Amino acid sequence: MKTVIGLEIHAQLLTETKAFCTCEIDVNAKPNTNICPVCTGQPGALPVLNKKAVEFAIMAGLALNCEIHEISSFDRKNYFYPDLPKGYQITQYFHPIATEGYLNLDNGKHVRIRRIHIEEDAGKMVHSSENITESKESLIDFNRCGVPLIEIVTEPDMEKSEEAKEFMEKLRDILRTLGVCSGNMEEGALRCDANVSVVDDNGRSSSRVEVKNINSFRYVQYAIEYEAERISKALKDGKDVKHETRGWNFVTRTTVSLRSKEEENDYRYFPEPDLPILKVSKSQIENIKQNLPELPDQKSERYVKTYGLAKDNANIIAKDKIISAYFEKLVSSKMDPKDSSNWIVNDLLALFNADSVDFNPDKVPIESLKVLMEYTNSGKISRLSAKEILGEIYKNNNNPQDIIKEKNLIQVSDENSLVPVIKKVIENNPSVVEQYKKGKTSVVGFFVGNVMKETKGKADPKVVGDLAKKILDGEIK
């Protein structure tokens, strides 16, 4: 059995105004305050295309290796729903702005992108019950109505749910790097519908099932996994797999049927007569291309090549433009790139990940991390203390020097104060000394560990190790 997965992704564009009117986009605005005759479908109102939305769509198209079409056009997708004020959505059905791209996954898989087109979002509905059919009352907020979207459609090139998840994460990283979409799935700024089918060992394919309402990166994986298993089981049991649309329920972690193929709308697509053909010149496209920011994959490659970063670290830093900017600032202030990457990935990001929040450079200013790195490198504080101080900075945003002073964390590395402590540890552990004498030099670590304990982590482990050896070898009496 083989699972075949294709994705249809909607990404809200971060333009200041809506796709076809001049209403502001503000997710925090009170309901129905950012509306006008155009986006509420008043009689006689006409759409005017937001050029910024076109630019953003072209950026996304170029970043996903698509062919950008100098001529594309808009169409109407007709259906009735209360959150769709005109009774149709303006989209690009017949001639999308971008086609035939791809995105490579880390396992080398080449996921083809069939098309990217521009369209408008619908309003938001709030029901008094679970859904519209059971509700006595529903409210509509038209603030979201007309917000520009790009729809990205992949070919069915993925076989594992993890691949779909990775695709979504990579796509999010790219869109964020471009600055065209916030990439937030939980808030609905990035939405993913998955088309899933299963091919059995005889090469027979099940019907295709579309899974909707997947609202997090984890659920991309879970929903597809669930659906693939459901279909496989049906195939094994010799049951019929219906061609239908199903919805992911994140509470029960199952999918439920929304509508069958027969209940699908006939959208009666036809060219939008209110908008002229969309023309973009070769030079406009070239200009956008020249100004594209460095994309995560390119950046990661550069980090490996020029800084010698480990591939994993490079990927983690490169995928987020705020983290990579932070990293590059550290490097440009003469900190060692590899060292910097270790600090960022192992220590700094661990703090944010533990709280499940996005990295925020204000919580740990570059200057503070730089001081910690310098103190550690020069042996003034231990690596262990540095980690503790970093946590302190993250929590209270204190100055590192103050914390070091306050907690008396300056590393002890002078012989005079360390030798008595080491001697005491050696005296207390004659059996370990025996082992050392027999040639097991690795037991030095044992003494270092105990000295660190005695000094509450303030001793410089490297100096302690050297001194311990000298004492054991009789070089220091």
Added chain:
Amino acid sequence: MLPNLSVEDLIEQIKSNKVSPEEVTNHFVKKTALIDPKIKSCISTAFVKGKDGILNGIPFMVKDNMEVIGTKTTCASKILENYVSPYTATAVQKLLDAGGTVIAKTNMDEFAMGASTEYSSFFTTKNPWDLQRVPGGSSGGSASAVASGMVPFALGSDTGGSIRQPASFCGIVGYKPTYGLVSRYGLVAFASSLDQIGPLTKNVRDAGLIGNILIGKDPKDSTTVEKQIDLLKNIENSIEGFKMAIPKEFTKGLSDAVKNVLFDAIDNFKKMGVKVDEVSIPSLKYAVAVYYIIAPAEASSNLSRYDGIRYGLSIDGESVDDIYTKTKDEGFGREVKRRIMLGTFTLSATYYDAYFDKAQKVRSKIVDELKQIFNSYDAIIGPTTPGVAFKIGQLSSPLEYYLQDIYTIPANLAGSPAVSLPMGSINGLPIGLQIMSKRFEDEKVLRIGRNYEMIRGKFPLPEVVA
């Protein structure tokens, strides 16, 4: 004497202080109050005064499918019976900015779908020449108001002939500008690729005067274009040496009465040194069929928004679908329903290629063939309508009714400018001459019309007694 004056004459009278702007406005407001109960041109009265400008004191009426802030815009439909415009259409705003005053919103066929005002959900407007007859449509309210002297000019909209056909029936001038010259922002859409706003006036010069104010690119309507056009600049120039084409397809089947008036018109052109040839434009025979696929298709989508959710008529129901069904069933009239169903059918996935796509292709063919003709001829002329105004209730089959637009539809399909002006009369009823040319040749169309008007001589206005 004021009611028979043209816009230009009124401006002159006001300029020379023979009459004040207020007196002019008041006169027409009173005249409307007096005559409208008989003609029934108006759906609602209004009084929206503009800024100071050339049209100071000049009142006008607006077809009830154009938004004028604070006024009801009903489209003569129950579904919008109580809808109050939240903004003003660009075309209306331009006239207000030029000093004009809106004094009424006029009757029409529901959502501009019709040629007689009989499809208004409220009442049928009368033809001022004969109260038993229709004024034409869909801009019948505007045409009858101008013809009966209630206002010196009015705005109409033309999707398949809705300005020119009532102008023909009412014996006045109706001008449909090139598609893209006048903003459609605020014009309630019927068929977006065909709709165009234009003036109904007493003479061709007034059509040029009002046209000059209306024309211009509007950032709110992406289909408008920037063109330097002055409709009055060369309007008095001679048309000697011009070449006119009369398509065989237009004269075939014409009644003798109409033919005679047309022959007189041709003689008049010849007297002016104009060459008139009979030509053949084979694809024109498909124009009506193409129109009745494209227009209902676009309409079915444009009218989707009247769903009882945000504004307009709303009839409560068990479910959303029930609200939709009840609201639309109650709110739309028969003709509108017919066209929505027609359009929904031709756009459906199964029939799209056979109907809508095919119609688009034939539309291109018609455009190409017209282009060919305009390479050798200055304009295409012919009667605006197959006959004079018909009697109220006379046309009962939709097909017979749809053929009313047979001569006017090609200009909409091609986006061409066209004007209708009185050609002559048959048994005391006017019939129009249509002049149509290639896109953006609006100056030429009006210049030919003006020359014809001069050689024809003054055309009378009907006497309407209150």
